[in-house]
Amino acid sequence: MQQSLFFSAFLFALFSCGQNFTNKPQQKSITQKNVMTKELWTLYSKQDTIFHVKRLLSSDTGLTLLSYDINTSEPEAASQTFISNKILTNENEATSIKSQSPNFNWTPHKETPTLFVQIDGSAFKDEMQALTVRQDIEQKIETALKSKDLGE
Amino acid sequence: MLYETSDIDNAIPTIIEVLNKAGFDKKTTIGRRVNIDGDDWFYEVLYPTNFNGVFLTM
Numbered sequence A: 001m002q003q004s005l006f007f008s009a010f011l012f013a014l015f016s017c018g019q020n021f022t023n024k025p026q027q028k029s030i031t032q033k034n035v036m037t038k039e040l041w042t043l044y045s046k047q048d049t050i051f052h053v054k055r056l057l058s059s060d061t062g063l064t065l066l067s068y069d070i071n072t073s074e075p076e077a078a079s080q081t082f083i084s085n086k087i088l089t090n091e092n093e094a095t096s097i098k099s100q101s102p103n104f105n106w107t108p109h110k111e112t113p114t115l116f117v118q119i120d121g122s123a124f125k126d127e128m129q130a131l132t133v134r135q136d137i138e139q140k141i142e143t144a145l146k147s148k149d150l151g152e
Numbered sequence B: 001m002l003y004e005t006s007d008i009d010n011a012i013p014t015i016i017e018v019l020n021k022a023g024f025d026k027k028t029t030i031g032r033r034v035n036i037d038g039d040d041w042f043y044e045v046l047y048p049t050n051f052n053g054v055f056l057t058m
Helices: A002-032 A091-099 A127-147 B008-022
Strands: A038-047 A050-059 A062-071 A077-088 A114-119 B002-004 B028-037 B040-047 B053-056
Touching: A038 A091, A038 B008, A050 A091, A050 B040, A062 A091, A077 A091, A077 B040, A114 A127, A114 B008, A114 B053, A127 B002, A127 B008, B008 B028, B008 B040
Parallel strands: none
Antiparallel strands: A038 A050, A050 A062, A062 A077, A077 B053, A114 B002, A114 B028, B028 B040
């Protein structure tokens, strides 16, 4: 009788340990999703209503140079055309690209950075849902930014 | 939805995390206001990074 009690306790302990082991990798994979990207520089060149843009990003995976054009002939409906996404081998290559772009010397007027977050209308089944969800998400984003002291 | 932020690099992942939890991260674009002068600006889409299209701000 004592032997069977000991055996049951042993099985229970073994099962409990197994539960812990299966939960750990799940928690880790959620944290691993957050790859931090940092903007190193953005250069603009202005040609009439078109802005040519080169934007250098740094992340765990290395340096990425994004190139795109923004046509602002209708400023309330700016049209962005993606050109390329180039992985750079090292910072020297980035410095070289920067120095070879002397006409990319237009700089924006300095103001507090403002972000405009837009959820596509096709994400909602009707306007009522769009209004309710947008209000809810707007509030959650504001709370999240404030909690990290990133703005509002 | 407009937000003023002191740190775009950290604000964007924070915003995307909220959108991801609600299931809207793949249906969202995030633009940055680029000021031409005090009263004139346009928007540059930062997310998704390979954005191709029109960003309506009306």
